[in-house]
Amino acid sequence: MSKRTNAQNPEKFTGIELRAIPKSAVGFKAISSALKHVKDEVGIAKGIGLLKNLNQTYGFDCPGCAWPDPDEKRAFLAEYCENGAKAIAEEATKNKVSPLFFATYSVENLAKLSDYEIGKKGRITHPVYLPEGASHYKEISWKDAFELIGKELNDLNNPNEAIFYTSGRTSNEAAYLYQLFVRQFGTNNLPDCSNMCHEASGVALTETLGIGKGSVTLEDFNHTDLVVVIGQNPGTNHPRMLSALRDAKKKGSKIITINPLPEIGLMNYKDPQNPLKWIGSGQNLTDIFLQVKINGDVALLKIILKLMVAKEEEDTGAVFDYTFIKEKTKGVEELLDDLDTYSIAYLLPQTGLNLAEIQEAANLIISSKKIIFCWAMGLTQHKNSIDNIREIVNILLLKGSIGKKGAGTCPVRGHSNVQGDRTMGICEKMPDNFLDKIDAEFDFKSPRKHGYDVVNAIKAMYQKKAKVFFGMGGNFISATPDTEYTATALRNCKLTVHVSTKLNRSHLVHGKTALILPCLGRSEKDTQFSGEQFITVENSMGVVHSSKGHLNPCSEDLLSEPAIVASLANATLKNTKVPWNKLVRNYDFIRSKIEATIPGFKDYNNKVRDPKGFYLPNNARASKFDSTPTGKANFTINEVSDLKIKEHQFIMMTVRTHDQYNTTIYGLNDRYRGVLNERRVIFMNENDMEKKGIKKLDIVNLQSHFNGETREAKGFLAIPYSIPSQCTATYFPETNVLVPIQSTGKISNTPTSKTVIITIHKR
Numbered sequence: 001m002s003k004r005t006n007a008q009n010p011e012k013f014t015g016i017e018l019r020a021i022p023k024s025a026v027g028f029k030a031i032s033s034a035l036k037h038v039k040d041e042v043g044i045a046k047g048i049g050l051l052k053n054l055n056q057t058y059g060f061d062c063p064g065c066a067w068p069d070p071d072e073k074r075a076f077l078a079e080y081c082e083n084g085a086k087a088i089a090e091e092a093t094k095n096k097v098s099p100l101f102f103a104t105y106s107v108e109n110l111a112k113l114s115d116y117e118i119g120k121k122g123r124i125t126h127p128v129y130l131p132e133g134a135s136h137y138k139e140i141s142w143k144d145a146f147e148l149i150g151k152e153l154n155d156l157n158n159p160n161e162a163i164f165y166t167s168g169r170t171s172n173e174a175a176y177l178y179q180l181f182v183r184q185f186g187t188n189n190l191p192d193c194s195n196m197c198h199e200a201s202g203v204a205l206t207e208t209l210g211i212g213k214g215s216v217t218l219e220d221f222n223h224t225d226l227v228v229v230i231g232q233n234p235g236t237n238h239p240r241m242l243s244a245l246r247d248a249k250k251k252g253s254k255i256i257t258i259n260p261l262p263e264i265g266l267m268n269y270k271d272p273q274n275p276l277k278w279i280g281s282g283q284n285l286t287d288i289f290l291q292v293k294i295n296g297d298v299a300l301l302k303i304i305l306k307l308m309v310a311k312e313e314e315d316t317g318a319v320f321d322y323t324f325i326k327e328k329t330k331g332v333e334e335l336l337d338d339l340d341t342y343s344i345a346y347l348l349p350q351t352g353l354n355l356a357e358i359q360e361a362a363n364l365i366i367s368s369k370k371i372i373f374c375w376a377m378g379l380t381q382h383k384n385s386i387d388n389i390r391e392i393v394n395i396l397l398l399k400g401s402i403g404k405k406g407a408g409t410c411p412v413r414g415h416s417n418v419q420g421d422r423t424m425g426i427c428e429k430m431p432d433n434f435l436d437k438i439d440a441e442f443d444f445k446s447p448r449k450h451g452y453d454v455v456n457a458i459k460a461m462y463q464k465k466a467k468v469f470f471g472m473g474g475n476f477i478s479a480t481p482d483t484e485y486t487a488t489a490l491r492n493c494k495l496t497v498h499v500s501t502k503l504n505r506s507h508l509v510h511g512k513t514a515l516i517l518p519c520l521g522r523s524e525k526d527t528q529f530s531g532e533q534f535i536t537v538e539n540s541m542g543v544v545h546s547s548k549g550h551l552n553p554c555s556e557d558l559l560s561e562p563a564i565v566a567s568l569a570n571a572t573l574k575n576t577k578v579p580w581n582k583l584v585r586n587y588d589f590i591r592s593k594i595e596a597t598i599p600g601f602k603d604y605n606n607k608v609r610d611p612k613g614f615y616l617p618n619n620a621r622a623s624k625f626d627s628t629p630t631g632k633a634n635f636t637i638n639e640v641s642d643l644k645i646k647e648h649q650f651i652m653m654t655v656r657t658h659d660q661y662n663t664t665i666y667g668l669n670d671r672y673r674g675v676l677n678e679r680r681v682i683f684m685n686e687n688d689m690e691k692k693g694i695k696k697l698d699i700v701n702l703q704s705h706f707n708g709e710t711r712e713a714k715g716f717l718a719i720p721y722s723i724p725s726q727c728t729a730t731y732f733p734e735t736n737v738l739v740p741i742q743s744t745g746k747i748s749n750t751p752t753s754k755t756v757i758i759t760i761h762k763r
């Protein structure tokens with residue numbers, strides 16, 4: 001019986017080695033590390049073939065991050081990066097998880113492994129089923145699997161008892177069919193990884209600029225005066241962004257970095273295109289580094305705003321773009337009045353910085369006409385995340401630095417099609433005009449009641465209000481907060497189903513019965529009735545383009561995600577007028593339906609055959625703001641963080657190592673931070689360690705504290721690091737157990753994975 005399998009990574013050390021922090025990012029080490037992963041996972045000959053097709057105009061889209069490809073020239077080496085190569089090596093791995101594998105290993109035994117060990121087991125080759133009370137998954141036919149799910153869904157008292165999660169790798173075509181199926185089934189319970197990711201960006205940008213997406217294109221980096229990279233670690237998570245930053249610098253732009261950690265990719269960088277330049281240390285990308293305290297960003301941005309106002313008062317017109325403010329915006333007076341209520345003396349301690357360094361950064365902002373702000377999880381996973389982002393918009397609006405070349409917003413997305421999935425309607429609360437179009441096209445009435453987002457889905461399962469969990473990709477148990485609470489939630493379900501490429505912990509922390517449905521990966525050929533198909537995705541800058549796999553599928557028993565949705569719909573829906581089988585015969589048919597129902601996709605099938613793809617309309621890029629509630633771009637009034645920690649407490653942020661893709665752990669190294677072969681570490685300020693009598697590599701237990709509740713994660717090695725006092729960093733997902741389910745962002749409801757209040761206890 002596998003009733004209470006491990007939901008957390010085992011408390012087990014792997015043999016840490018500490019190294020000096022490298023002097024630069026990328027360079028030869030990156031190429032050799034990438035090739036090593038490719039060689040180990042897929043073999044060298046197949047590996048080179050794979051890399052050749054990655055992000056090339058007729059190849060497949062990197063399943064790594066959502067950073068865009070250049071519209072024009074693409075170089076062999078430039079268009080994949082170390083971590084992109086790891087991502088595809090992971091998918092194209094030689095290792096297989098077959099029915100024999102499942103017959104050999106019980107669920108209980110597999111759950112004792114770490115996420116790293118589980119992931120290395122490889123690709124799932126057949127659909128498998130775990131009956132109630134069974135200890136091992138066993139093979140099931142696709143037909144029986146769909147019938148079983150259809151029956152469970154139809155047995156529910158109400159469609160809202162089912163939850164349909166999506167991770168962000170799902171293609172536009174699969175996502176569109178999936179949301180259509182779910183809405184025809186009768187619910188809007190479509191939580192997605194965005195709820196844990198850039199939700200706050202979407203909320204804040206829609207309110208202020210009328211579009212939940214960023215406004216810049218890659219080309220803008222060639223025309224900007226200043227790039228501010230705040231709360232983001234592109235050297236690890238979006239390595240190809242470093243090339244854009246390098247290009248910006250070459251054209252004379254400056255870079256400000258705002259981060260509690262001096263992330264090596266931003267500080268020092270070696271150009272992968274220029275091996276001759278690898279001798280010696282790299283180029284310093286960052287001109288000004290502000291080592292802000294965790295969650296001190298609103299206070300910092302407010303000081304910058306106050307310094308801008310002070311300069312403008314001294315020298316009218318030197319800072320603000322009055323024409324833009326007058327014609328395009330609303331609320332500037334209220335903003336200026338509100339800024340007056342704060343004193344710099346009050347704000348400064350919250351930043352951990354000194355005024356002189358902030359003044360230096362403010363001077364760059366003051367003197368720049370075209371500014372791009374880039375950000376990611378360092379801003380979006382806090383209680384006041386929407387304030388972080390709205391404060392950035394305030395700065396850009398005062399400068400008139402949006403909707404023109406070289407300027408604007410750049411929320412850097414995570415998953416390679418997370419933005420496209422939202423465009424396709426994967427969201428628990430799509431606006432009525434989207435639903436009206438779907439209803440008219442397919443002749444049904446989709447539900448209007450909003451569904452559950454990720455956190456509310458977990459609570460609903462915990463409270464037994466939801467009974468079936470269906471995951472389209474992803475690794476729900478390891479990606480979500482409050483691991484033990486979420487494990488109870490999943491175990492409460494009658495049925496949990498995962499459409500997956502690789503084995504992960506979510507297959508092992510399951511409902512009373514469970515299914516794994518194995519699907520094709522991005523790099524694989526997708527053959528349907530009309531022949532080989534391609535799929536389409538939307539990158540972080542709103543470019544929709546095609547992606548076509550070149551490898552033979554790792555097993556003959558895989559289905560594509562669109563085919564899985566169509567079969568599921570056939571097995572579940574009684575009165576559907578959607579021609580599910582026809583849509584899957586040729587994905588052009590799906591794209592025609594997308595064209596008919598979603599704005600911006602006119603002539604989709606034609607346009608997407610241009611290898612460069614096409615840009616979706618973007619009102620902020622076009623400097624049109626009439627879609628906001630006020631019909632103008634809105635200044636907003638934002639509150640500084642109310643985070644209060646006691647003297648003996650610390651703030652913990654959970655971050656990614658250089659060797660992982662979210663919950664997929666490629667390896668145990670975090671080369672850029674000088675930590676090898678260990679993930680159970682906590683980075684601490686050296687003085688804090690001394691005060692607490694903690695020495696380098698002492699073992700500590702961590703406790704988080706929220707609303708009087710305590711959670712614990714045991715066994716971490718303390719590492720002295722350059723980080724502000726009372727701030728600490730650990731790796732996700734090992735410390736997700738400490739992130740309280742109730743601790744979420746205002747409006748965004750995103751778990752506050754970057755602000756966890758902890759105490760540290762020496763063992």
Ligand SMILES: Nc1nc2c(c(=O)[nH]1)N[C@H]1C(S)=C(S)[C@@H](COP(=O)(O)OP(=O)(O)OC[C@H]3O[C@@H](n4cnc5c(=O)[nH]c(N)nc54)[C@H](O)[C@@H]3O)O[C@H]1N2
Nearest residue numbers: 083231232233237294295376377378414415656660661662
């Ligand atoms: N190789 C690889 N690529 C990836 C991923 C991956 O796991 N591996 N994940 C993908 C996904 S889904 C996403 S969302 C992105 C994530 O990309 P990132 O957001 O870069 O990822 P994190 O590791 O969460 O890093 C957050 C950064 O914010 C900083 N930070 C934390 N708190 C604060 C704060 O309060 N203020 C400021 N100013 N900075 C702060 C941290 O020090 C860290 O540098 O990457 C995507 N790309």
Ligand SMILES: Nc1nc2c(c(=O)[nH]1)N[C@H]1C(S)=C(S)[C@@H](COP(=O)(O)OP(=O)(O)OC[C@H]3O[C@@H](n4cnc5c(=O)[nH]c(N)nc54)[C@H](O)[C@@H]3O)O[C@H]1N2
Nearest residue numbers: 167197473474475479499500501502504654662663732753
């Ligand atoms: N503490 C903490 N928690 C976090 C974060 C954090 O910074 N700190 N970050 C959050 C963020 S930004 C995100 S986006 C989420 C990520 O949450 P998820 O998207 O749920 O997690 P991933 O680890 O990306 O999912 C990996 C799994 O996806 C499956 N997979 C891979 N490719 C495919 C495919 O092509 N099709 C299908 N069907 N399956 C596939 C594989 O089986 C693999 O095991 O985690 C969030 N959780």
Ligand SMILES: [Mo]
Nearest residue numbers: 197198414415
């Ligand atoms: Mo993400």
